[in-house]
Amino acid sequence: MASFTTLRSHAVLLSAENVDTDQIIPARFLKTLDKNGLGNQLFFDWRYLADGTDNPSFALNKPEAAGAAILLAGDNFGCGSSREHAPWALMGWGIRAVISTSFADIFKGNCLKNGLLPIQVDAATHAKLVEAVQANPKSELSVSLEARELTWSDGAKVQFPIDAFAQHCLLNGIDQLGYILSFNDQITSYEAAHG
Amino acid sequence: MAKTLFEKVWKAHVVAEEPKRPSVLYIDLHLIHEVTSPQAFAGLRTRGLKVRRPERTVATMDHSTPTLPKRLQVIDPEAQAQLSQLEKNCSEFGIRLFAMGDAKNGIVHVVGPERGLTQPGMTIVCGDSHTSTHGAFGSLAFGIGTSEVEHVLATQCLLQSKPKTLEVRIEGKLGNSVTAKDIILALIAKIGTAGGTGYVLEYTGSAIRALDMDARMTVCNMSIEGGARAGMIAPDDTTFEFVAGREYAPTGLAWDKALERWKRLPSDAGATYDMRVDIDATALEPMITYGTNPGMGVPITQALPRASDFSVSSERAAFEKAMIYMDLEQGKPLLGHKVDVVFVGSCTNSRISDLRLAAGVLKGRKVASSVRTLVVPGSHDIKKQAEAEGLDRVFIDAGAEWREPGCSMCIAMNGDQLTPGQYAVSTSNRNFEGRQGKGGRTFLASPLTAAAAAITGKVTDVRTLG
Numbered sequence: 001m002a003s004f005t006t007l008r009s010h011a012v013l014l015s016a017e018n019v020d021t022d023q024i025i026p027a028r029f030l031k032t033l034d035k036n037g038l039g040n041q042l043f044f045d046w047r048y049l050a051d052g053t054d055n056p057s058f059a060l061n062k063p064e065a066a067g068a069a070i071l072l073a074g075d076n077f078g079c080g081s082s083r084e085h086a087p088w089a090l091m092g093w094g095i096r097a098v099i100s101t102s103f104a105d106i107f108k109g110n111c112l113k114n115g116l117l118p119i120q121v122d123a124a125t126h127a128k129l130v131e132a133v134q135a136n137p138k139s140e141l142s143v144s145l146e147a148r149e150l151t152w153s154d155g156a157k158v159q160f161p162i163d164a165f166a167q168h169c170l171l172n173g174i175d176q177l178g179y180i181l182s183f184n185d186q187i188t189s190y191e192a193a194h195g
Numbered sequence: 196m197a198k199t200l201f202e203k204v205w206k207a208h209v210v211a212e213e214p215k216r217p218s219v220l221y222i223d224l225h226l227i228h229e230v231t232s233p234q235a236f237a238g239l240r241t242r243g244l245k246v247r248r249p250e251r252t253v254a255t256m257d258h259s260t261p262t263l264p265k266r267l268q269v270i271d272p273e274a275q276a277q278l279s280q281l282e283k284n285c286s287e288f289g290i291r292l293f294a295m296g297d298a299k300n301g302i303v304h305v306v307g308p309e310r311g312l313t314q315p316g317m318t319i320v321c322g323d324s325h326t327s328t329h330g331a332f333g334s335l336a337f338g339i340g341t342s343e344v345e346h347v348l349a350t351q352c353l354l355q356s357k358p359k360t361l362e363v364r365i366e367g368k369l370g371n372s373v374t375a376k377d378i379i380l381a382l383i384a385k386i387g388t389a390g391g392t393g394y395v396l397e398y399t400g401s402a403i404r405a406l407d408m409d410a411r412m413t414v415c416n417m418s419i420e421g422g423a424r425a426g427m428i429a430p431d432d433t434t435f436e437f438v439a440g441r442e443y444a445p446t447g448l449a450w451d452k453a454l455e456r457w458k459r460l461p462s463d464a465g466a467t468y469d470m471r472v473d474i475d476a477t478a479l480e481p482m483i484t485y486g487t488n489p490g491m492g493v494p495i496t497q498a499l500p501r502a503s504d505f506s507v508s509s510e511r512a513a514f515e516k517a518m519i520y521m522d523l524e525q526g527k528p529l530l531g532h533k534v535d536v537v538f539v540g541s542c543t544n545s546r547i548s549d550l551r552l553a554a555g556v557l558k559g560r561k562v563a564s565s566v567r568t569l570v571v572p573g574s575h576d577i578k579k580q581a582e583a584e585g586l587d588r589v590f591i592d593a594g595a596e597w598r599e600p601g602c603s604m605c606i607a608m609n610g611d612q613l614t615p616g617q618y619a620v621s622t623s624n625r626n627f628e629g630r631q632g633k634g635g636r637t638f639l640a641s642p643l644t645a646a647a648a649a650i651t652g653k654v655t656d657v658r659t660l661g
Contacts, residue, residue: 017513018388018488022627027606031273033233033280045629076389082324084340105392105424106324110340164215180350183211183219187352190210190221
């Protein structure tokens with residue numbers, strides 16, 4: 001897994017709550033054997049019109065969204081299915097961090113295993129960020145995972161929570177499977193005791 | 196100290212616990228299907244790893260399998276490639292596979308319990324969020340991502356932080372034509388789609404005790420729609436009777452020992468939960484969703500909300516967006532709204548009891564000519580059972596399509612789908628935008644309500660059919 005230390009980017013604002021993984025990537029695109037190449041299918045049914053052209057009113061299609069590595073999303077982002085294709089598609093498009101007031105459990109876990117950082121902020125901070133991004137869509141946000149800190153254009157800073165182990169893994173690019181494999185002896189003992 | 200059902204199952208599966216680290220949790224049963232497993236096997240190959248306990252993983256094909264009778268050719272080359280890959284992976288790594296057409300094949304969350312693989316007190320995972328279904332047996336069962344599928348294949352373990360517990364106490368007797376589906380839709384309408392985030396639910400109370408296993412699975416299945424990864428029900432005689440004699444259930448002395456263990460699983464008197472929600476079963480009515488998430492539901496006789504009913508601006512915006520997508524009028528009841536398609540099926544409501552409910556309504560009646568009705572059994576076993584009971588004739592005589600098992604129109608990956616703008620009353624679990632086909636609009640409801648809509652071609656209160 002790629003490590004995550006710091007990130008500096010403008011953010012694209014997706015102002016909808018309860019965005020489910022069927023919106024992030026519709027099920028018909030799950031018939032793939034690969035993790036890569038899903039960026040084009042991200043938010044497919046919102047992003048493209050019936051004739052296949054870009055929907056100009058969709059956030060990711062606006063000129064200022066180009067190059068954004070941060071998604072500023074609404075509450076309960078990533079609810080619904082367990083498809084890891086959702087973080088794969090977000091990363092395929094170029095997103096490295098998602099900011100929201102809350103994330104669905106499975107989605108959050110999937111992000112952390114792929115080097116995509118879920119940043120949880122309170123409602124007041126979220127409202128301020130939305131205002132800042134609306135006022136200047138190109139204004140940059142800085143993320144320091146080490147400091148668990150988000151800084152935006154006017155110098156305002158906010159701390160965000162993250163599980164200490166997840167932080168450690170992201171900072172060092174540690175793959176969780178390698179970590180579990182290091183418990184081989186304990187697993188063997190458990191199996192011997194439990195059959 | 197008094198422990199909850201969840202705490203007992205959790206504790207029995209902790210392999211290692213270190214400070215400030217998630218626990219290493221042992222997984223008893225791992226279920227896989229064609230859609231969320233290929234990248235996990237690819238990962239094993241890249242790392243040169245084997246499957247640690249191949250006998251603890253069981254595979255089925257369900258998400259993209261066709262359901263047209265006697266025509267099981269997969270016409271979609273991508274779906275075919277995925278199905279072939281599953282076959283190759285299972286054969287290479289020594290995993291049992293219930294392939295398409297096999298007598299034991301069906302939807303993953305139907306097959307596990309049906310074969311007796313799902314047992315009380317187990318930890319069960321699958322790369323599918325509706326794995327919560329298996330919690331109906333008093334197991335800790337939850338959906339995982341593909342990275343975690345790889346972790347379980349390689350180590351039979353997962354890293355997990357201990358979730359909080361929420362007791363959902365449902366007391367009283369359900370009214371006429373009120374089902375397990377109505378219980379769970381009412382709960383989600385009450386707590387919202389994020390109400391259970393971070394929690395494992397335990398459903399308790401007299402209304403839950405009175406449900407059969409199929410109905411308990413319906414309730415636990417949709418725990419994830421309330422944000423909870425897992426929902427559990429304490430095992431009791433109903434559970435033991437269901438498991439006894441099934442193909443992979445213990446027998447003889449092993450059964451006696453298992454039973455002794457299982458009987459100790461229910462939460463101890465005085466055990467405490469982090470949160471509690473109460474539902475009065477006697478006050479429940481048949482439920483239906485109107486919006487684009489499962490929390491947007493109302494009793495079928497009730498008018499839809501109006502934007503002005505929502506005090507939080509973001510909730511109001513979400514409601515208005517949903518009403519535009521669904522093309523519905525605020526403040527009006529859904530009763531009488533036209534329906535184009537009825538779908539009876541999915542891991543929520545495709546079991547024999549569900550089919551009996553739908554058939555009970557359809558018997559001797561005809562489906563409205565304007566409605567396309569699909570009945571998709573959850574497995575070949577259920578299909579056989581339904582045919583032995585003559586339910587297939589009831590469906591076919593009424594004008595419904597009787598299909599081969601699979602996920603079908605719940606996830607619309609196999610060609611069974613809505614066309615843009617169509618309205619469906621569906622017994623499945625998700626009404627997200629486009630879930631049942633791009634541009635399609637879903638009303639979630641019970642098999643009874645779905646069957647009633649098939650007959651009239653409109654959203655109908657089954658209690659008024661007579």
